[in-house]
């Protein structure tokens with residue numbers, strides 16, 4: 191979409207979009223200058239790039255993507271084997287995903303595990319699908335926390351407390367309204383209005399201290415936490431016509447410290 195250097199190269203996502211009559215990619219290409227669209231694609235690409243970097247550093251061989259949607263991490267480099275990836279989402283979303291991959295002529299061989307985080311998150315469903323809980327697991331939880339209540343986010347971290355030592359967690363969250371800059375505030379207000387009308391309101395935002403506390407309560411230590419814009423290299427935004435940083439999304443890498 192934007193000028194080099196690219197944050198993310200995702201050919202599978204492009205093929206999924208191209209297989210559709212009118213895709214989000216068409217919409218983005220038609221309006222690259224629209225501030226809300228530019229901020230949305232920066233967020234989506236930055237969080238994916240961050241997770242990719244963490245997973246490759248960790249040498250992860252059991253990857254669980256929670257709230258997977260159309261996440262393509264199992265298809266990007268360094269490419270894990272399909273039997274090393276579990277995709278968790280609501281049953282209807284997973285069925286839709288399978289259909290889109292099918293229509294695009296793409297194999298999606300990771301294991302699907304249906305779960306609704308509103309009902310809590312039970313690791314036994316993953317174990318039944320072949321995940322070895324005695325070995326470290328890398329959990330990727332991107333673009334999801336904001337759709338849950340703070341209480342559900344805490345419950346999710348509590349469920350992950352039983353993962354083996356050495357497990358890791360990559361996720362993003364929204365900073366509380368008073369911690370946002372103007373760009374972050376404007377983007378959040380614009381998207382929240384549309385998402386709320388569509389029945390998927392943004393419900394959780396927090397400070398870094400709060401999130402660190404939720405994690406620590408459940409045996410997780412923050413290894414790294416950054417603003418999403420920090421994913422880019424120095425001078426990146428000077429080279430961009432449409433992308434600019436905003437203060438809204440924080441990216442976190444935590445390790446199980448038991």
Ligand SMILES: C[S@@+](CC[C@H](N)C(=O)[O-])C[C@H]1O[C@@H](n2cnc3c(N)ncnc32)[C@H](O)[C@@H]1O
Nearest residue numbers: 257258259261279280283306307308332333334
């Ligand atoms: C914005 S998409 C993010 C998709 C992908 N992880 C990414 O980074 O682009 C949010 C995903 O979270 C899932 N999700 C939201 N609430 C959920 C819930 N209560 N239980 C399970 N999945 C949920 C949605 O179905 C959707 O696939």
